[in-house]
């Protein structure tokens with residue numbers, strides 16, 4: 001599986017945007033994709049950053065393996081070489 005449209009707009013955290021960390025958490029909620037480092041220290045007021053998924057794929061082609069993630073599901077991995085673990089997103093309060 002692969003993202004059919006490399007220009008698809010997605011969100012990412014500042015760490016991923018600045019290439020400081022790899023993507024370890026992907027969520028697909030309400031049609032929006034988020035690619036995050038999976039850590040909790042997000043204090044950048046400009047987050048989330050909006051990018052084309054193709055930009056992220058250039059750096060890490062393994063992101064294509066979650067392109068079939070269903071809506072309102074998330075995928076996590078312990079490091080960028082590990083397998084994705086998929087879970088349904090918790091309902092929003």
Ligand SMILES: [Zn+2]
Nearest residue numbers: 013014015037
């Ligand atoms: Zn981050």
